[in-house]
Amino acid sequence: MAETAHGHVGSTGISNVKLGMWAFLGSECLLFGGLISTYMLYRGRVTGGPRPSQIFDIPFTSVSSFVLLMSSLTMVLAVSAAHKDDDRKTNLWLTVTALLGATFVGGQVYEFTAFYKEGLGFSTSLFGSSFYTLTGFHGVHVTVGIIMLMSLVGILKRSSVPGKKAEVVEMVGLYWHFVDIVWIIIFTLVYLIPV
């Protein structure tokens, strides 16, 4: 019991850092819950601006969603390599995950630009405000994930990770999978279900 924080396995048998990440993700569910509720309330209120069906490019977003979901697979491979203490492969898969995530964010930036040109600004309508806020928050979460992944690659190279490496990789992995799962919900509710 004397050792604290990283790598410590306590009464539950799960380490503090991992359990802490689970608790944080529980909290994040309510954050996205609030944002999604706001969007669902306002998605039909366009006041003269474009309607969702007029601007959404479902095939394009499907492809970028697929890219994001594939990044969960590469994240699993990174965690698995970390558990085997294979630094080279861990670095490789973490980098690939980050690149796939960056592709998704790139797609989102392109999409936002296209929507803006088609007349949907942040202040155009309630639909615009709530759409950009919801998907923007998700995009920021992916971006933070990418920063964590790239930092992890840098730290692993210097091999100065405080605590167990696999533990830290797994913790970032939990976050990454969560962000992906949230996107499945957002993609379904925002893009696939017509207003």
Next chain:
Amino acid sequence: MAIIERPTPVAPVVVTPTETYGLLKRPVSSTGWRSWVFTVDHKKLGIMYAVTAMFFFIVGGIEALLIRLQLAAPNGKVLNADLYNQMFTMHATTMVFLFVMPMAAGFANYFVPLQIGARDVAFPRLNAFGFWALLFGGIFLNLAWFLGGAADGGWFMYAPNSGPVFSPSNGVDFWALGLQIAGIASLTGAINLIITVLNMRAPGMSLMKMPIFTWMITVVQFLLLFAVPVITVALFLLSFQRNFGARFFDVAAGADPLLWQHLFWIFGHPEVYILILPSFGIISEVLPVFSRKPLFGYPFVVFSGAAIGFVGWGVWAHHMFASGLGPVSVAVFSVATMAIAVPTGVKIINWTLTMWGGKLWFTTAMKFAIGLIVLFTVGGLSGVTHSIAPSDTQQTDTYYIVAHFHYVLFGGAVLGIFSGFYYWWPKVFGKMLNEKLGSWNFWLMIIGLNLTFGPMHILGLQGQPRRMYQWTEARAGEGFFNLAFWNLVASIGSFILTIGILFFLINVWVTSRNPQKAPLDPWNARSLEWMTSNPPKEHNFDVIPTVHHLDEFFHRKYEEDEATHTMKQITTAEELIAEQERNADKHIHMPSPSYWPIVLAFGLPVITFGLIYSYLIAVVGGVIVLFAAYGWSLESSTAPESDFENPNSSTELVKHG
């Protein structure tokens, strides 16, 4: 068991940092102001939380007195309408977010690790970060007073009144962003304490052997974990509307202002249980100790606390009965509101039966605990009247509501906190608070608060609305129920209440100058935090105790006499602690102090300040946050073994960070 030579008291060892993290080396000082500013010790942070909360209690109290001065007589001239709006908004915001919540966090930080037999919390640096974020958030909130006026929309800041049209000053921006920072502090604190309780209990301490205070704090942390993100969303929507032109509450664009009310109260109703449950926990510790009996029905108190935590999520719309929700919603939320009175009633019965037949010892702590039972029940009963929607519609936005929530919050939460002060003062500071001054403190507060908030029931039922900056003689009415008389009584009461609280501050000052040390176990207490020295050592326990009973400390002191079936004392606290010292663990590795928590927390108000005034400043804040985050994650929470090597003593026993 091997016999270990009794360790001699060890002077704090200076740690020599070998590695640089980011640009900074680990702080090394274990004395002076640095030992507080860079500390990660849960006990020091607990005290810092409590001092901060006390400061904001005084600030919020002065705001309350100004409000009562304004309302003492017709056509009050103390404040103008605008300043009055700011005053009641900031009074509520300060008391809720900057006094009761941090005070509960202070108690939780200090006592949860001690009660579960741990040496620190799960994430010591996150703990420090939470405190600094709260402090900076609180200061940021109050900066608005000096920069064009504070927030003025009431503490629940209803839309569209909170929009730039009706609240043109930056007050609401400071309010929204300051609460975001305080929210981050609450969230990190919640995660930290949940993991601490789940993962760091002493061997043998199952969940149903946990002290009841720790249980209530755990329920509160789960409420915070899930409630804080909801207000985070609401505050983001508000900030985006005010600063970036979003339309969320813009009725002209077809917006639904009720969205804000729902989001706010989905947070706001769990929030009231966040405020009251820590005090329930405190008095559930105090009542058994001063009744010389175990808590009556421990599992019922635990599960009713958890039940409050669950049902607390299903009653939020009773704050919105007047908004036209429709009959079905109103009926559902009425019934849920009546239902939540049940677990609370269970608790009241348990406390009463704990005292029943006990050998009552009327210390100040006990008096405050009994005060809570009585006055919280008064507030609880007026609360149940709100569940009757037609009656509530009549009372909405009147002083009746103000009377209700001051009875539950002052008569409940605040009295519980004061009970905790008197009960745990000898544990934290090694000195007993003066009981005679305590008696003055108690009685003046009780008289003052009943005189202040009792008449508000009458004022409200007579129709005096909340948030009106003046009332006029012409509309005061006549006879026993006239507004003029009861407003004056309430104002006089608020000053008696203030004198009562001054007695507490005087008591603290007198006690600090009193050289007499408190005995180790002055109250003959029951739970593990008392099985440490006064104040506890930096590492809390020389030996991590193995737990066999609920009320472990009591069961170590007392044994059942087989013949008479009574409990008889077999040992004293002094002997138990001396035995611990004899068997002290040889290597105790405590987490080391760090610069990063305060640096990271400082970045947050810089960002929010920049969002209001200049994005350039926000970028600077962002760089600070990023820089601190990297320094933090590269630094391990405990200094490496080599740092502790001290050439002068090879047999180091306790390693201080």
